[in-house]
Amino acid sequence: xxxxxxQKQISSLLDRTLTAGEREGVLAxxxxxxxxxxxxxxxxxxxxxxxxxSRPPIPEDLRARLRVMASHERERxxxxxxxxxxxxxxxxxxxxxxxxxxxPLALPFAGGSLMALITFSLLxxxxxxxxxxxxxxxxxxxxxxSTYVPGVVHNAWIxxxxxxxxxxxxxxxxxxxxxxxxxxxxxxxxxxxPDLQSIIMLPPPFRPATVLGLPIPSKVKVIEVxxxxxxx
Amino acid sequence: xxxxILDLGADRIAETGAEGDDLRLAEALRQGVEGAYEELxxxxxxxxxxxxxxxxxxxxxxxxxxxxxxxxxxxxxxSFRGHSTLKTWIYRITVNEAHNARRxxxxxxxxxxxxxxxxxDTRHWKEAIPDxxxxxxxxxxxxxxxxxxxxxxxxxxxxxREAVVLRDITGLSYEEIAEILNVSLxxxxxxxxxxxxxxxxxxxxxxxxxxxLRLVPKTAE
Numbered sequence: 001x002x003x004x005x006x007q008k009q010i011s012s013l014l015d016r017t018l019t020a021g022e023r024e025g026v027l028a029x030x031x032x033x034x035x036x037x038x039x040x041x042x043x044x045x046x047x048x049x050x051x052x053x054s055r056p057p058i059p060e061d062l063r064a065r066l067r068v069m070a071s072h073e074r075e076r077x078x079x080x081x082x083x084x085x086x087x088x089x090x091x092x093x094x095x096x097x098x099x100x101x102x103x104p105l106a107l108p109f110a111g112g113s114l115m116a117l118i119t120f121s122l123l124x125x126x127x128x129x130x131x132x133x134x135x136x137x138x139x140x141x142x143x144x145x146s147t148y149v150p151g152v153v154h155n156a157w158i159x160x161x162x163x164x165x166x167x168x169x170x171x172x173x174x175x176x177x178x179x180x181x182x183x184x185x186x187x188x189x190x191x192x193x194p195d196l197q198s199i200i201m202l203p204p205p206f207r208p209a210t211v212l213g214l215p216i217p218s219k220v221k222v223i224e225v226x227x228x229x230x231x232x
Numbered sequence: 233x234x235x236x237i238l239d240l241g242a243d244r245i246a247e248t249g250a251e252g253d254d255l256r257l258a259e260a261l262r263q264g265v266e267g268a269y270e271e272l273x274x275x276x277x278x279x280x281x282x283x284x285x286x287x288x289x290x291x292x293x294x295x296x297x298x299x300x301x302x303x304x305x306x307x308x309x310x311s312f313r314g315h316s317t318l319k320t321w322i323y324r325i326t327v328n329e330a331h332n333a334r335r336x337x338x339x340x341x342x343x344x345x346x347x348x349x350x351x352x353d354t355r356h357w358k359e360a361i362p363d364x365x366x367x368x369x370x371x372x373x374x375x376x377x378x379x380x381x382x383x384x385x386x387x388x389x390x391x392x393r394e395a396v397v398l399r400d401i402t403g404l405s406y407e408e409i410a411e412i413l414n415v416s417l418x419x420x421x422x423x424x425x426x427x428x429x430x431x432x433x434x435x436x437x438x439x440x441x442x443x444x445l446r447l448v449p450k451t452a453e
Contacts, residue, residue: 046435052378053378056281058298062295066302077262078264081263081264
C-alpha cells in the first residue's frame with residue numbers, strides 16, 4: 001500500500017469509517033512507515049485541537065433577544081391558532097386587498113355612475129311607450145251592501161240593489177245611511193203603492209254596509225209582492 | 233501504539249437522547265406551548281451559536297445569524313415533518329444562514345472596511361491593550377495555538393470549513409453532515425479529508441504533538 005493512499009485513508013481511520021480489512025492494512029503501514037505515522041499523529045493532534053477549541057458562552061444580550069423573539073413568535077402563533085382571530089385577520093386582509101384594488105377605480109367608477117344617471121334622467125322624458133292610466137277596467141271596487149233580513153216583510157221582498165225589478169211589479173230603491181236608517185227612496189218600478197209607503201215609513205231594521213269596517217251609505221230594493229185577489 | 237489512535241479517536245457525539253422528542257417538541261411549538269419555546273432555546277441556542285461562530289469567525293455576525301436561524305425555526309416549524317432530526321434541521325438552517333451572511337459580508341462590509349479604515353485600527357481594543365492577567369506558559373501556548381487554528385479556519389475554503397467544523401468541532405456523524413449540507417456521503421468524506429489536509433498544511437510545525445497522541449515509535453535508548 002502506497003504512502004499516498006494511506007495518508008488519504010488516515011482521515012477515515014480517525015473517523016472509524018474504514019472497513020476492518022482497510023483498517024488493518026492502514027495500521028500495519030503506519031507502524032512500519034515513519035512518515036505516515038507522523039502524518040497520522042499530526043492529523044490526530046489537529047483533530048484534538050479542534051475539539052478543544054473554546055466554546056464561548058452565548059452572549060447574554062443575544063440570549064435575552066432570543067427569549068423576547070420567542071415570546072413574540074409564540075404570541076403570533078397563538079393569534080393564528082385562534083379561529084376568530086384568524087377570521088378577523090383574514091377579513092382584515094380581504095378588506096385591505098379590496099381597498100387597495102378599488103381605490104384606483106373609485107373615482108372613475110363614481111364619475112361613470114353619475115354620468116350614467118344624468119344621461120338616463122335626461123333621456124327618460126323623451127322615451128315613449130304605450131300606456132293608459134285612465135283605463136282601469138281591471139279594477140272593480142266592491143259594491144257596498146247593507147245587511148238586511150231577506151224575505152217577505154210587509155208583503156214585500158227586500159233584495160240587493162243590483163237585482164232587476166221584474167216587469168209589471170212595484171218596487172222602490174231605498175238609500176240606507178250609516179246608522180241603518182232609510183234616508184231616501186226612489187221608485188224603481190211600477191208605482192208607489194200604500195204597502196211600499198208603509199215600508200218606507202216603518203222600515204225593518206237594517207245594518208249599514210261597511211267598507212274596511214266603516215259604515216257607509218248603501219242601497220237596497222223593495223219589491224212589492226203581488227198578492228192574488230182570491231176574494232173576487 | 234496503534235491502538236492509541238482508536239482510543240483517542242472516540243467520537244464526541246452526544247444529544248442523541250433528546251432526538252426522540254423532536255416530534256413532540258415540534259408539535260408543542262406549533263401549538264404555541266410556552267415551555268416548548270424555552271426548551272428549544274435551551275437545547276439549541278448554545279450549539280447554534282458555537283456553530284455560527286466557528287463558521288463565520290466573528291461574534292457579531294454569529295449573533296445576527298443565530299437570531300435569523302431561530303426566527304426561521306419558529307416561523308417554519310410547521311414545515312418540519314420529522315424526516316430528519318430537529319438538530320439536523322436547525323443546523324442546516326444555520327449553515328445556510330452563515331453562508332448567506334458570509335456572502336453579504338464579502339459584498340458589503342469588507343469593502344467598507346477596506347476603504348474607510350486602516351486595518352490596524354480595526355483591532356479590538358482588547359487586542360491592543362496588553363493583558364496583564366497572563367496565564368501560565370502552557371495556557372498561553374495553547375491559547376496561541378487556538379488563535380492560529382481559528383485564523384487558519386478563517387482562511388479555509390468555506391466549503392471545506394463547513395465540513396470540518398461540523399465533524400471535528402460540532403461532532404456530527406457523516407450521515408448528519410451529508411443531510412445538513414445536502415451532499416452525498418462520499419462528498420462529505422472528501423471535503424473533510426481535504427479540509428483537514430488544508431488545515432494541517434497551514435499549521436505545519438505549529439501543532440504540538442501531545443505525548444498521548446505520539447505515534448512515532450520511540451527509539452531505543
